[in-house]
Amino acid sequence: MLRPYIVLSIGLLVASSSAILIMLARAEGVPAMTIAALRLTFASLALAPFVWTRARGEWARLAPRDVLFALASGVCLALHFAFWISSLDYTSVMSSVVFVSTNPIFVGLASVVLLREQLRRGTVIGIVTAIIGGTIIALTDLEQAGTESLQGNLLALAGAVTVSAYLLIGRRLRKQLSLLAYIGLVYTTAAIVLLAMAFAMGANLLGYTPQGYLLVVLLAAGPQLIGHTSYNWALKYVSATFVTVTLLAEPIGATLLAIPILAQVPTPVKIVGGALILLGIYFAAREETEDGRRKTEDF
16 A cells, blocks of 8 residues: 555655745745744634634543643744744754654653653653764854754754653543544644744734745644644554664754755765764664563563
8 A cells, every 4th residue: 555655755845845935935034933923823823713613622622631731732833933942043954853853762762760660761862863873963063153052952852752742642532532633632732832842032023024924834834734633643554663763864854955945955974964863763663662662572
């Protein structure tokens, strides 16, 4: 059956354009917080008719504790976009996308700290490998772009931490909620939080060029609704291991798009550092997936 692989490939290609669209919107004068707020707002509005007619019954059956988890998930998603989109103001597309993709490592660490699980060999190898790669990129960025690049890399890492929390909560809620009910609730919460943050920081939502708004609409329609939803859809037909490994191509796709569109050509040293981080992510994600499979088989 080829359809899952075709859908996953399309979703990956669309999601890889996210950083590029953000950089182009920033060039049109749209602030990072405005991009984040409008991205989730447009996506939530597009989902609203479908959610209201098909998913609101599921919300009514949620226990109060699960409602709180869903709200927390939306807050984490909002912080993820606030941190990551802001990081692109200070560092390159390659550095930002590679660092924000380290969430499997943080998920593995969270399982040890919060769930008292044993730190497995694959996770340790992944963490050490990613740290080496991250150090290479950070030192290269420091030499080429100064301390601002370090700020951008740290913001991208904060985006990885918050999206890890979002994914951990999502694991729990997706057992009880359909995909539409889950993303409808979480995207809406994230949109409200980001709008509040934008207003608090004085980021205007009006007054930008038509091109700027078009880029944000494309960001909501493409990477948000098509890209991320395709990953969740494909999980019904292919293994989680395959999806996780496939997602490692997203930073590569974003880097390749940044070369002709933004003229951001990574140095060989940064390519080595990025490859080490991706390799570390692969080890951590594979260990996490295999651990989940073992638990399922034991159960």
